[in-house]
Structures are given as structure tokens and as C-alpha cells.
Amino acid sequence: MGDRGMVIVGAGEAGVRAAFALRERGYQGTVTLIGDEPHLPYERPPLSKAGEEAETVRAIVANERFAEAGITFLRGQRAISLDPARHALLLEAGETLSYERLLLATGAAPRQFPGIATSDRIHVLRTVEDASAIRRQMREDGRLAILGGGFIGLELAAMGRKLGTAITLFEAQPRVLMRGVPEKLALALQARHVAEGVELLCGVGIETIADGESGVAIGFADGRQIKADALVVGIGAEPNTRLAAEAGLAIDNGIAVDRHLATSDPHIFAAGDCCSFPVAAYGGRRVRLESWRNAQEQGSVAAANMLGEAAPFDAVPWFWSDQYDLTLQVAGLSDGATSTVGRTLSPEAEILFHLDADGRLLAASGLGRGGAVARDIRLAEMLIARGTCPDRAALADPSVKLKSLL
Amino acid sequence: MSIWIDVCDKDEIDEEDVIRFDHDGKSYAVYRSPEDSFHATDGHCTHENVHLADGLVMDDIIECPKHNGRFNYKTGQAKGAPVCVNLKTYAVKVDGGRVFIQVG
Incomplete structure (x- = not known):
């Protein structure tokens, strides 16, 4: 690849993961990560959860790791326009960056x-x-x-x-x-x-x-x-699509990407909260997810594809929420479910499995204290990814290990 | 000085599974591999204060229940984002059907 380098707009989970994944995959050219906040990249989930520790911002990676990995991190800089024909990105400060491949990981803004x-x-x-x-x-x-x-x-x-x-x-x-x-x-x-x-x-x-x-x-x-x-x-968020839209990229509830996370321009990719993508496990239905793990996994897959692989993004949607000592975890998309099977792990921990008319597992939702539902939700995610039609009685019986249904 | 601490009967841990073990103010995760070997690590994930005993064991890997950070529980090695700090491991022996871990 010969080589104007890799440029990533957005220094959240998706952008940071992509930057490091490029290096982990052996890419030797320049990697430039642009973040519009004046901080080192930080984890957002704790911002609504941390309680007493909220003053401590948790960095996604330690500062020295950027230098070690040879990643140029432009902090507090905004990309203001994009010229796909010239492979050029203009920054607010006046600088123009050219790129071999560009990743838009611009996130979402609260409504x-x-x-x-x-x-x-x-x-x-x-x-x-x-x-x-x-x-x-x-x-x-x-x-x-x-x-x-x-x-x-x-x-x-x-x-x-x-x-x-x-x-x-x-x-x-x-x-x-x-x-x-x-x-x-x-x-x-x-x-x-x-x-x-x-x-x-x-x-x-x-x-x-x-x-x-x-x-x-x-x-x-x-x-x-x-x-x-x-x-x-707290009424939701809108994907940050301005840069992409003004450059003429296809927009459909976010920057529209294909299963390889490529936008309508094959040299430009998008990942995380800003993009909508087809979910393989649900017949290619297009969704946009605002979730920490989705951002990470898409950043990682986008990096592979920026380097010329053809890695499909096929993860099952997954998210969690912490409230008091309770954790909610959901894997999959329950739209289209026709029946639900409950599994009671304890008086305070329950999982609901959502199945379609053919008995295929579409989604699982669990609520319990701490990590009580985590293992079963993770196994449910694997069952969903494999398109299995698990036995309903086995799903309902907490003494049956879900691992045995894989 | 290292001492061997009695954890449990070996059959109290299923194959390819993990249990929590607390001793002297510290918490551990004790594993039984699919090959029927026993292993022990610190109980909490190095990324966030979450106990690994609620996580999923697959082959040599323990996956954190919170954020799916993965470690090799035999070596303690962190297997990539979001975890980058290795887990501390402890020696384990099985004697007379009981599992012991070496601490201290």
C-alpha cells in the first residue's frame, strides 16, 4: 500500500482501538488519530456510573502507549471537511492531512x-x-x-x-x-x-x-x-454524520457502512456510534448501536479492512447497564420474537430468552446482582451467533449448563 | 513463606469451569481445565473490580463477566483489549482429592 498513511477521526473507543489494531497487525506507515476533546482518550461508561470515583477519569490507554506504538495523537483538534476525491482531510487549525485509508469514528451527540x-x-x-x-x-x-x-x-x-x-x-x-x-x-x-x-x-x-x-x-x-x-x-443521541454527509457519503441513520464497515467510498470506513451497519445474524437488518463493546469490536474490524482484509463484522449486539448493585445485560435483538422462555438463576437473578416462530434464539436479557447473569448471557450470545434452536425446557432449567447446548 | 491453602474438594469445580475462593482478605479464582488440570489466579479482573468467577471458561481462557476481557488462566496472560495487565497466577496442587493453592 503505497502510502499516505492511515487517518482516524474520533478518539473514543472505536478510534483508539482501530489505531492500536493497525499496529498490532503490523502496519508500518503513519497512523494519525484526531480527537476533538482536550483530553487523553477516556472510557465513557463510568461517566454515568462511577459514584464516589467519578472524579477519576479512566484513560483508554496510558499516554506513553501512543509514542511506543508510533501513533500521532492530535488532541483537541477538529476535522472540518473531507475531500474523498483527493484523499484529503482538512483540520480546523488549517492543516490538511492526506490518507490512504480514513476511518470515521465520530461518535454521537446527545439529543x-x-x-x-x-x-x-x-x-x-x-x-x-x-x-x-x-x-x-x-x-x-x-x-x-x-x-x-x-x-x-x-x-x-x-x-x-x-x-x-x-x-x-x-x-x-x-x-x-x-x-x-x-x-x-x-x-x-x-x-x-x-x-x-x-x-x-x-x-x-x-x-x-x-x-x-x-x-x-x-x-x-x-x-x-x-x-x-x-x-x-437523557433522550438519546444522534450520530455525528456532518463530515461524511458533506463529503457525499451515504447516510442512513448514521454513516452507512457495508458488512466490512466500508462507507460508500471504499477508502473510507466508519465504526462505532456514528455508523449503521447490516447485522448478519438478523438477515442483514441495518442497525446503529451506541455501545462500548460494539465500538471496540468495530474499531478492530475496521482496522483489519483498512489494511486490505475482507473481515466481515458479524458480532451479535451486546450491551449492559449498571444501576445500584444490579447489572442488566442484553445480547441480540429481540424484534421478531414470538415467545419468551424464563430461566430463574436465583430469587434475584433472571434471564429471558427470546425465540422466533421457528424456535431460533434471537436474544437474551438478564438482570441480577453483580455478575450473576453474565456467563449465561455470554453463552446465549454464542448460541445466537450460531443460529441455534435450543430446547426450551433446557433453557428454562438453571441446572442445565447453557454451555452444553453449544 | 509460602503456604498451601485447602480450597475445596476437586469435584466441587466442574470441568472447564471456575469458582471463587476467599482467604485472608484476598479473593482468588480457581479453575479446572477441560484437560482436568487445576489453576488459580487473582479473583478480580485487572481492568475493573469485577470477579472472574462469574466469567466464562473456554479452553485455556477466562473471560471477564463485565467487559469480556480475556486472560489465559494458566499463565495469567492478558489476551488484548480491553485488558492489558496480566493476572497474577498461583501454584495449585491436588492431594487426596482436595485442591490446594499456594499463597504468600
């Missing part, structure tokens, strides 16, 4: 509530600065409102309660985690939040949000009003 700007009292969560600002609102005598019963909202609610903050969480849908988590487990999580003292309002529509010096007032469609010191908006 804002329409018409409401962030302020000292209205927050979203993506960066370490966002996390610090939210944490400052988690005082023992404080009251924090959280809009959105997704993972970010629920994890922050758990963190707030741990720090003694009064929490009101509202969700427009009839229950939390409507997307991707079965009702039974979502309701179990809801019950735990209520038991921990969270004021939980589901199925409520917001009419007004008023941001003033003395706090935030949220008015609901039914006339109720809630006042809080601050509000966190």
Missing part, C-alpha cells in the same frame, strides 16, 4: 430537548465535563430532575440516590427502557428505583421547561409542575 439550550442548570451527558457538571448538581440537599428513562437517565438516577440527592425521573413512554429491554426486567428495575426513593413518572408529556436563576421548572401536559435545581436531558 437536546427541542427549543431548550443547555445551561448551568440544564445538562446532557456525553463528555467528562458534562459528567462533572451533573455531579456538582448531586448534592445531599439538592433535587435533580431527569428527563428520559433510558440507560443514561436510570444510571444517573442511581448515582444521584447514592449521593443522597432527591431525584425525579420522567419518561414519556408508559415504562422505562421501552427500546430493547423486555417489560418484566424493565419493571423490576423500575421497582428498585422506586424502592431507592426515586420519584418515577412514566407516560407523562412535557409542555414547558423554564430555566431560571433559582432552578428549573418543568410543566406537564396534565398541569402538574415540578421544580428542581437542575435537569438532565
Whole structure:
């Protein structure tokens, strides 16, 4: 390959993993990693979970590893335009980088509530600065409102309660985690939040949000009003596609990539939260995932394909959430499931298997304390990847090792 | 001085599986390989404070239950992202049907 080098836009999990994977695969040319934050690359999952340790930012890799691996890390720099015909990327500082292959790992940006700007009292969560600002609102005598019963909202609610903050969480849908988590487990999580003292309002529509010096007032469609010191908006994220879209790359709920993570330009790849991709295990259905493991695995596969391999990305979607001492793990996509089989590991740990009409395992969701459900979810992931139709009685019986069904 | 600590009966660990063992304020993971050999490592993953006994053993590999970091439990070697720090391993012997690990 002869050779203008490899350029990676975005220094989150996907971008960093790709940079190191290029070296692990023996690539000798230049590797440039561009991150628009002023920090070393850091892990985002702890930002909504860490509790007392939130001040400690966990780096993805130690600083010296960039020099050791010969990776040029451009920190606090933004790529502003891309010219695919010239293989050129323009940085905000004025520099133009040329590339042999380019990886877009630009991530996603939190969705804002329409018409409401962030302020000292209205927050979203993506960066370490966002996390610090939210944490400052988690005082023992404080009251924090959280809009959105997704993972970010629920994890922050758990963190707030741990720090003694009064929490009101509202969700427009009839229950939390409507997307991707079965009702039974979502309701179990809801019950735990209520038991921990969270004021939980589901199925409520917001009419007004008023941001003033003395706090935030949220008015609901039914006339109720809630006042809080601050509000966190946790209503999802939008993929960062501007650079790709302006360069004419195909966009479809994110930067559209094929099963090798190549965009509509064969010299440009995309990985992580910013891209949508076909999932082999589900008939090539196109999805976009915002998950830590997906970002890592796609970064790794993208690096291989930037070097000319034709490695398909065929991982089964997997994600987790920590709330209080509970961990939720989900493997697979349950859309299309026609039946569910439950497996009770203990009074506090349960797994639900989702099967289609042919008995094929599509997804498994588990909730339990600590690592209680992890092993079975991991094995379920393997069963899903292999397209198996496991015996329902065996799935339901906790004394049958799932490993024996592989 | 190294001492041998009695962990359990060998049949308390299934083949290709792992159990947690706590002793003197420390926690260990004790493994039985598919070839019926026994091994021991520190109990917690080097990436985050998660116990490996909840993880999955496949051949020589223990996979962390949290983030799927992989280690060779026989050597302690970290097998790549997200784990980069090796696990400490401990000598194990089986005597009279009991499993012992050497600590200290």
C-alpha cells in the first residue's frame, strides 16, 4: 500500500482501538488519530456510573502507549471537511492531512430537548465535563430532575440516590427502557428505583421547561409542575454524520457502512456510534448501536479492512447497564420474537430468552446482582451467533449448563 | 513463606469451569481445565473490580463477566483489549482429592 498513511477521526473507543489494531497487525506507515476533546482518550461508561470515583477519569490507554506504538495523537483538534476525491482531510487549525485509508469514528451527540439550550442548570451527558457538571448538581440537599428513562437517565438516577440527592425521573413512554429491554426486567428495575426513593413518572408529556436563576421548572401536559435545581436531558443521541454527509457519503441513520464497515467510498470506513451497519445474524437488518463493546469490536474490524482484509463484522449486539448493585445485560435483538422462555438463576437473578416462530434464539436479557447473569448471557450470545434452536425446557432449567447446548 | 491453602474438594469445580475462593482478605479464582488440570489466579479482573468467577471458561481462557476481557488462566496472560495487565497466577496442587493453592 503505497502510502499516505492511515487517518482516524474520533478518539473514543472505536478510534483508539482501530489505531492500536493497525499496529498490532503490523502496519508500518503513519497512523494519525484526531480527537476533538482536550483530553487523553477516556472510557465513557463510568461517566454515568462511577459514584464516589467519578472524579477519576479512566484513560483508554496510558499516554506513553501512543509514542511506543508510533501513533500521532492530535488532541483537541477538529476535522472540518473531507475531500474523498483527493484523499484529503482538512483540520480546523488549517492543516490538511492526506490518507490512504480514513476511518470515521465520530461518535454521537446527545439529543437536546427541542427549543431548550443547555445551561448551568440544564445538562446532557456525553463528555467528562458534562459528567462533572451533573455531579456538582448531586448534592445531599439538592433535587435533580431527569428527563428520559433510558440507560443514561436510570444510571444517573442511581448515582444521584447514592449521593443522597432527591431525584425525579420522567419518561414519556408508559415504562422505562421501552427500546430493547423486555417489560418484566424493565419493571423490576423500575421497582428498585422506586424502592431507592426515586420519584418515577412514566407516560407523562412535557409542555414547558423554564430555566431560571433559582432552578428549573418543568410543566406537564396534565398541569402538574415540578421544580428542581437542575435537569438532565437523557433522550438519546444522534450520530455525528456532518463530515461524511458533506463529503457525499451515504447516510442512513448514521454513516452507512457495508458488512466490512466500508462507507460508500471504499477508502473510507466508519465504526462505532456514528455508523449503521447490516447485522448478519438478523438477515442483514441495518442497525446503529451506541455501545462500548460494539465500538471496540468495530474499531478492530475496521482496522483489519483498512489494511486490505475482507473481515466481515458479524458480532451479535451486546450491551449492559449498571444501576445500584444490579447489572442488566442484553445480547441480540429481540424484534421478531414470538415467545419468551424464563430461566430463574436465583430469587434475584433472571434471564429471558427470546425465540422466533421457528424456535431460533434471537436474544437474551438478564438482570441480577453483580455478575450473576453474565456467563449465561455470554453463552446465549454464542448460541445466537450460531443460529441455534435450543430446547426450551433446557433453557428454562438453571441446572442445565447453557454451555452444553453449544 | 509460602503456604498451601485447602480450597475445596476437586469435584466441587466442574470441568472447564471456575469458582471463587476467599482467604485472608484476598479473593482468588480457581479453575479446572477441560484437560482436568487445576489453576488459580487473582479473583478480580485487572481492568475493573469485577470477579472472574462469574466469567466464562473456554479452553485455556477466562473471560471477564463485565467487559469480556480475556486472560489465559494458566499463565495469567492478558489476551488484548480491553485488558492489558496480566493476572497474577498461583501454584495449585491436588492431594487426596482436595485442591490446594499456594499463597504468600
